[in-house]
Amino acid sequence: MRVLIAAGGTAGHINPALAIAGALKAADPAAEIHFAGRKEGMEYGLVTKAGYPFHHIEINGFQRKPTLKNVGRNVVALYHLALSGPRTAAILKEVRPDLVIGCGGYVSGPVVRAAAKKGIKTAIHEQNAFPGVTNKLLAKDVDVVFAASAAAVEKLGAPEKTLVVGNPVRPEILNRDRAAARASVHAGDRTVILSFGGSLGARRINEVVAELCAWEQANDLPVLHLHATGSRGVKLFEDLEAKNHFAPGANLVVKEYIDNMPDLLAAADLVISRSGALTLAELEAMGRASILIPSPNVAENHQYYNALELQNAGAAIVIEEKDLTGIKLIETVHALLAEPGKLTAMGTAAKTLGNPKSLELITAKLLELVNGK
Template sequence: MKLLFATGGTAGHINPALAVASYIQQKYPDSQIMFVGTADHMESRLVPNAGFEFKTIEINGFKRSLSPKAVIDNVKTVSRLIKSEKDSKQIIKDFQPDVVIGFGGYVSGPVLDAAVKMHCPTCIHEQNAYPGITNKQLAKKVDKVMLTVEDARSHMQAKNDVIITGLPVRGELLEKSKFQARIELGIADEKPLVLSFGGSLGARPLNDAMLDILLEDSQRDDVYHIHSVGTNGVEYLDKFVENGFSKRAENIYYKGNTEVRLYIDNMDTCMAAADLVIGRAGASSLSEIEAMGKASILIPSPYVAENHQYHNAMALVNRNAARILEEKDLTAASLKALMNELISDKNELRQIEQNAKDMAIIDARERIADIILSLVN
């Protein structure tokens, strides 16, 4: 059995594809799996590191501007698009896959287009509640369309019925109990724990709002707070040191019941221990929040394509499984008020947790794998 995965651009596209591919290879050791991506994005590092064969094509998205530079870039993009489909056809011809699978990103477009024209069985997976342009177009052509959440269905004009599969979640996140995590972190079981982060790189608007909140929380005894400024937020660590925070370990500073970290490298433990999670609304993060049954305050990034993080967040908010605070309304005061409102109302907090848990699809990896395997002749 030969499977060809096409995905790239962001970890939100790549990691779910790797999770499914790894599961299939574990279940069928004789299977041959290849990935197609670009040489200048994360897939060029993540895929080979996961042990899969990796081929590249050259492709990028169109600029949504009429500036002279954007027009020139778009002309180049058309040229790359023509070449990338030719290269995709050659990869498919050489590899002879039984199924071609797209997990989003611009690279999926030419690869799946070529596969459809060559009469290969095809399927795609859409991570977000509001689908990307590439997957919207591919949905009209491929054999199977898989969605993370029901909310995306109304935005798709699919050739065939779409299937809700959820999004794969890292296994270690499901294995740790809150009790065990609290022991590892040394945090009393009865004390509310707030966990906040803006992704691995950090988010400046969240860090700006959190600065005053964390300084205030460091004086409180009724809540524990762990915050990551992200690898792009190293200058914030100096601000906390200036305000009396002490170094506990490399890139970890604390004062009272407050920890500020550059990066959270034990996310499974911190997430399991948390009562309230504050962060962005990427599809992978929300699937983890649902799987672990966590209450959350979501601050969608307004800088992403199709404003899809807002739609991701609203999929939970509309089911009373989260609260939303848009970045345009984000201040230290507004975030602090919403945070205090939730941690002071244990009944509402537990209800939100249960609603989030009810949305989780724990066996997403297996569901996606089953659909892919059903297309193998």
């Protein structure tokens, strides 16, 4: 079996794609799995690190806001779009796949569409409750549509061939031991709060978390707070420490980037983060309470709709960035800590939303598709 997976843009697209690749390889060790994506994108590093062959195709989205800079970007996007047809044809000719899977990002569009036109078996996976434009366009052409959320089925426009399977998460997320993880960060009996805004960092999250950390230290709370600033937030957070009169120490650990997320999620009682599909899938798999701050800078505002599903289930509290202040975050955390059993109940609710068999369901259907059963 030869498989080509197209995914790019964000970890929320790429990590589910890698999880699917790993599951297919486990089910069929002889399978040859290739990836297509942008060489300048996040996918190149993650895919090559995982050891899969990578095929470069350049494709960009069009910018809607009419600025001079965006005009230039759109000219480049048109150029790449014109080249995407021949490049896709060359990749398909080289790989000769039996199956092509699109896991999101602009790169999925030309690759999956060309494969479908050639009669190659095709599938897509939509990670969000509010589907992206690319997958909505592809849904009518592919053989199978996988949706993470039931809320996405009608929006994708192909309910007759759509399966609700959840978001696949890395096996190491599902297998982490909580007691061992808490011991590794010396949590003791303290409530562990984990906060982050992504690998680059989110300025507003850094600002309000700094106020929260200052409040925690001023009130000597029995809390261990673990915070990742992101690469763009390192200097900012150092300045905020001085401004708000707090400092890392026994109850506060500040890092640029979290490279052991499975361990920290296992140790955490409360997570403060954006609401990308990958993050939410991991919160659900782990069963963690959360305060979710959707990014306002994503297509179709999909992070907000993702977050609402957890809030409606009693698993999270959603604070939109336009309403986010340090005081608002402090009040929210204070209320959660003050109610015995509240974080545990929210975590239990989160776990009911996850699908631990997501990878099994996806893999079984893909093998069925390829084998024609």
